[in-house]
Amino acid sequence: MTLWTPDSWRALPALQQPHYNDQAQLLTIEEQLRQQPPLVFADEVSQLRRQLADAAQGKAFLLQGGDCAETFADFSSAGIRDLFKVLMQMAVVLTYAGRKPVIKVGRLAGQFAKPRSADTEVREGIELPSFRGDSVNGVEFTAAARAADPERMLQAYHQSTATLNLVRAFAQGGLADLHQVNDWILSFVRGNPGCDQYLQLAHQIKDALAFMEVCGITSETSSALRSTTLFTSHEALLLNYEQALTRQDSTSGQWFDCSAHMLWVGERTRQLDGAHIEFLRGIANPVGVKISNAIAADDLLRLVDILNPENEAGRLTLISRMGADKTEQFLPALAKRIADEGRQVVWSCDPMHGNTVKAANGYKTRSFDHIMLEIEQFFAVLSACGQHAGGLHLEMTGAHVTECVGGAYHVSEEDLASCYQTQCDPRLNAQQVLELSFKVAELIKS
Numbered sequence: 001m002t003l004w005t006p007d008s009w010r011a012l013p014a015l016q017q018p019h020y021n022d023q024a025q026l027l028t029i030e031e032q033l034r035q036q037p038p039l040v041f042a043d044e045v046s047q048l049r050r051q052l053a054d055a056a057q058g059k060a061f062l063l064q065g066g067d068c069a070e071t072f073a074d075f076s077s078a079g080i081r082d083l084f085k086v087l088m089q090m091a092v093v094l095t096y097a098g099r100k101p102v103i104k105v106g107r108l109a110g111q112f113a114k115p116r117s118a119d120t121e122v123r124e125g126i127e128l129p130s131f132r133g134d135s136v137n138g139v140e141f142t143a144a145a146r147a148a149d150p151e152r153m154l155q156a157y158h159q160s161t162a163t164l165n166l167v168r169a170f171a172q173g174g175l176a177d178l179h180q181v182n183d184w185i186l187s188f189v190r191g192n193p194g195c196d197q198y199l200q201l202a203h204q205i206k207d208a209l210a211f212m213e214v215c216g217i218t219s220e221t222s223s224a225l226r227s228t229t230l231f232t233s234h235e236a237l238l239l240n241y242e243q244a245l246t247r248q249d250s251t252s253g254q255w256f257d258c259s260a261h262m263l264w265v266g267e268r269t270r271q272l273d274g275a276h277i278e279f280l281r282g283i284a285n286p287v288g289v290k291i292s293n294a295i296a297a298d299d300l301l302r303l304v305d306i307l308n309p310e311n312e313a314g315r316l317t318l319i320s321r322m323g324a325d326k327t328e329q330f331l332p333a334l335a336k337r338i339a340d341e342g343r344q345v346v347w348s349c350d351p352m353h354g355n356t357v358k359a360a361n362g363y364k365t366r367s368f369d370h371i372m373l374e375i376e377q378f379f380a381v382l383s384a385c386g387q388h389a390g391g392l393h394l395e396m397t398g399a400h401v402t403e404c405v406g407g408a409y410h411v412s413e414e415d416l417a418s419c420y421q422t423q424c425d426p427r428l429n430a431q432q433v434l435e436l437s438f439k440v441a442e443l444i445k446s
């Protein structure tokens with residue numbers, strides 16, 4: 001294996017990269033990013049890695065979720081707060097009903113770039129570059145907006161710092177206190193089917209807290225009751241951005257990509273000899289790889305060995321995203337091979353990206369039933385292979401959107417138009433996510 005350096009990826013083919021017209025401007029922005037403070041610290045990253053080692057061994061569960069893509073336009077403290085609350089709600093359901101510690105990792109504070117199926121989009125005979133996320137170009141369908149602009153990476157960095165600042169405050173400053181378990185319910189979820197079940201669970205938690213208080217364990221005496229950690233993650237797609245935020249830890253000598261605690265590489269950029277895998281192999285962060293039915297077991301094993309040559313639990317998460325129609329057929333051979341070869345990985349399920357369809361009225365959507373079915377199949381396949389179903393990876397929001405159909409609240413195809421806000425892929429809303437959490441908790445328990 002050749003020597004890794006933060007820029008060794010540059011000698012290899014990098015797919016899904018923007019075409020910047022002004023290379024000198026790109027270099028200037030990279031230099032400016034290099035001068036910025038890190039977003040995360042080596043110790044925090046190592047802490048996540050240790051927790052993921054527990055997930056690999058079935059002793060914890062990874063909950064990774066957030067926007068398909070963060071946007072410059074929808075940036076608000078209310079939006080971040082609502083996503084935080086929904087993640088807390090899910091975590092409490094999975095922890096209490098599923099009886100496992102939950103590692104909370106947001107798709108936030110850096111999730112601004114999207115890989116696309118097509119390089120261009122045609123509307124009424126006009127062809128323009130596809131929208132690739134706010135850190136690359138603008139969503140408006142004009143030539144000016146769709147031109148890739150490196151300055152956008154700086155704006156994404158600054159929005160990420162502000163987001164992370166607020167997330168850290170929420171996690172440490174009261175909103176995460178377990179006594180707030182009722183306040184995590186968003187107003188539009190109240191009165192819906194899943195809410196009653198949640199209120200019952202909240203009631204039981206409050207009873208347990210009252211008992212603990214009598215025993216002298218309160219929010220004042222126990223930091224575990226009053227605070228939490230929400231780690232950050234995003235797809236390591238824009239390698240110029242990732243390299244600029246990669247720093248060497250002076251104590252250990254290891255390289256950390258300080259743009260997020262965890263990075264993943266997508267289904268479209270995980271080529272064994274490609275730039276993205278080359279970049280990820282050298283950083284000490286925990287990394288994830290999305291895998292569909294398109295990967296062969298031999299290639300998966302090679303990928304695992306490139307990214308985790310020491311076979312350390314917690315370093316690598318394999319995120320299966322095959323679709324409800326393919327998981328039962330294709331996942332068993334992969335999971336069995338990893339088990340037979342004794343490789344330590346966290347198996348996580350992304351039930352979103354293999355289940356995208358176009359509704360009759362043209363909206364890109366996903367069905368709650370297909371999402372649930374893929375999760376059930378994922379649990380069944382891993383259990384049959386003697387492996388742990390270690391996590392869940394969701395595109396979701398705290399906003400009251402109608403982007404995925406189905407669920408107990410019955411979002412129909414006709415309802416999609418009423419609040420369809422995503423710029424790329426459809427997300428589960430807070431009530432769909434709550435309903436899903438109770439079902440997943442049952443799967444974890446069983």
Ligand SMILES: O=C[C@H](O)[C@H](O)COP(=O)(O)O
Nearest residue numbers: 068114115116117118424425
């Ligand atoms: O979120 C993932 C991808 O960026 C997205 O699914 C691609 O969508 P497209 O097929 O419309 O390009």
Ligand SMILES: C=C(OP(=O)(O)O)C(=O)O
Nearest residue numbers: 115266267268290321353
């Ligand atoms: C692009 C994504 O997923 P995938 O690589 O699995 O398509 C994503 O998670 O945003």
